[in-house]
Amino acid sequence: MTQQRRVRKAVFPVAGLGTRFLPATKAIPKEMLTVVDKPVIQYVVDEARAAGIEHFIFVTGRNKAVIEDHFDIQVELYDTLRKRGKLDELGNLQAMQPKPGQTSFTRQQEPLGLGHAVWCARELVGDEPFALLLPDMVMQHDKGCLTGMVEQYHKVGGNVISVEEVPEEETHRYGVVGVGEDISEDGFRINAMVEKPPMGTAPSNYFINGRYILQPEIFSILETQETGAGNEIQITDAMLKLAEKQDFSGYRFRGNTFDCGSKEGFIRANVSFALKRDDIRVKVEDDLRRMLDTLL
Ligand code: G1P
Secondary structure, eight states, X not given: OOOOOOOOEEEEEOXXXXXXXXXXXXXXXXXXXXXXXXXXXXXXXXXXXXXXXOEEEEEEOTTOHHHHHHTSOOHHHHXXXXXXXXXXXXXXXXXXXXXXXXXXXXXXXXXXXXXXHHHTTHHHHOSSOEEEEOXXXXXXXXXXXXXXXXXXXXXXXXXXXXXXXXXXXGGGGSEEEEEEEXXXXXXXXXXXXXXXXXXXXXXXXXXXXXXEEEOTTHHHHHHTOOBOGGGSBOHHHHHHHHTTTSOEEEEEOOSEEEETTSHHHHHHHHHHHHHTOXXXXXXXXXXXXXXXXXXX
């Protein structure tokens, strides 16, 4: 078996305006909205780190500087926590802290689509495979979605796309893949890809859930990629072209995914992560039951 090049870098497109969450996102990036007590972007960066990622590349836009601050050291805060003996809090902050030189930030100057945002990271990624994580999608899983994908990548190489099933009537909202032969319990060959297929035309009900491992050849395709669905430059269209030359496998993710770009998904994420927390679970569960009893 040929040795695959390691996936060391991850790209996080965080340039979106977050208009669905106004007024909350007037002065705060949507990626900084909190699920329990961590910003959405932190869940996704933690997932990447757990999968072995060593370099975190953020494609940002105007009004996103606070994301950079969040991943920087806060000397005064760390000192105060130390002086007050709040060592658990300090330890938690230090554990999430990327090391010097592990983060890079570049701007997507115009909102031309996800494919364009990824292309903006080309110089920072260089000539090596990379992970792409869409921060709207927050995953809850013991192993971590990207960790499972990296394992599959080391077995089969090529490009790996994480997918999940959705009801057929929702496929038009996503990128959807066609399902070929199985290559493992969780993996299969992808034989079609389409971004936001019109109702009734999707090749399957497996949608792309926002996690990708891609080869660097995607960048030269993106360079000339024309606009597609929604009049935007789509990563799915570029992947379809790359699939003429390279293998694409699907990874069936078997955890919970919350679309934190939608209000319902964001609230579900908060409830679900709160119910997994030992410190607040019992109280939250009681409160939820009581609220539902009084409402229904
Ligand atoms: C993007 C991708 C799409 C994917 C989705 C997951 O779409 O283009 O293929 O299924 O994320 O959230 P967007 O949500 O930006 O419209």
